[in-house]
Amino acid sequence: MLDSENKTEGGNLTRISIGIILFTNGAIGIIINVHNVFFMYRSNDFSTSFGYLCKARSICNIINLLSFVFxxxxxxxxxxxxxxxxxxxxxxxxxxxxxxxxxxxxxxxAFSRVIAVFFPLQYNRICTLRWAAVVVISGMLYGFVINSIHVMTGCRFVYDFNVYAWGYQNCSQMLIYFEFVYLVLTAGATSLTAHIFIAFSLIIKIFNSFSKVNANLLELQGSGLD
Structure with missing residues (x-):
């Protein structure tokens, strides 16, 4: 009896703690993203396609975080x-x-950063405001198509407080793959790979620049001794 009561109290404490963490993280995330949106809209530096993507991402983040907070x-x-x-x-x-x-x-x-790093002269021609708008609108349309399929097939994407996660109910495996595996995991893996590749490339460029500077300094020191 005592063991079962202790387990219940422990489970409640865990659930409440996780709920508080979800609320806190969500509230902080909303504040940060709202700040970012206002800052980017007031800054001329973000009037580019990259800035458009960043603003759209922050707005989408706010919408998702609101569901966690409320x-x-x-x-x-x-x-x-x-x-x-x-x-x-x-x-x-x-x-x-x-x-x-x-x-x-x-x-x-990730794509725009690859273009900016490796093809800087082509950036303005490829990564235009229209291109950024097409990306955002395509993402939203894809989401609405998935929603329509959910409604028509009776598939439900709901939150389960027993496992502290959103999950699928009465959904076909194919729909889950199209919504989650094919899209989220593929895009996430591709973006991560691109960013890692860019980071390593920049590190190599910085290292080469330092090497050239050191070589020039050594040459100057050598010529000074002569």
Missing amino acids: YTAPNTVFKILPVGDEVGRIIGLISGPSYVAITFIQFAV
């Missing part, structure tokens, strides 16, 4: 609504397009 976190702490409730399903449908758009934007940001 639904996921409270429901985790207080168990206000049952698992798979209609409110959670609607929130999932609202935030879904923004979530999908973020993966498109992340891929586009």
Whole structure:
């Protein structure tokens, strides 16, 4: 009896702690992204295609984080609504397009950085404002298509406070693959690979620059001794 009560109390403490963490992280994320949006809209430096992508990503982040602050976190702490409730399903449908758009934007940001680093003279021709707008709109449209399929097939993307995660109910394996595996994992892996490649390339360029500077200094010192 005591063991079961202790387990229940321990489980409640864990659930409440996770709910508080979700709320805190979500609130901090909203504040940071709202600040970023205002800063970027007021700065001329972000009136480029890259700036457009960054602004769109921050707005999508805000939409997703709002669902954590006002639904996921409270429901985790207080168990206000049952698992798979209609409110959670609607929130999932609202935030879904923004979530999908973020993966498109992340891929586009990685692509624009590759162009900027390796093909700087072609950047303005390739990464235009129209291109950035097409990326964002395509991501949102893809999300709305997925939402339409969810509604037509009865697939539900809902939050389960028992496992502290959003998941799929009554969804076909193919739909999950098209929404999550093919899109999110592929775009995420590609973006990560591109950023790692860029980082290593920049490190090599910096190292080569320092080597040239050191070589020039040695030459100057040698000529001074002569």
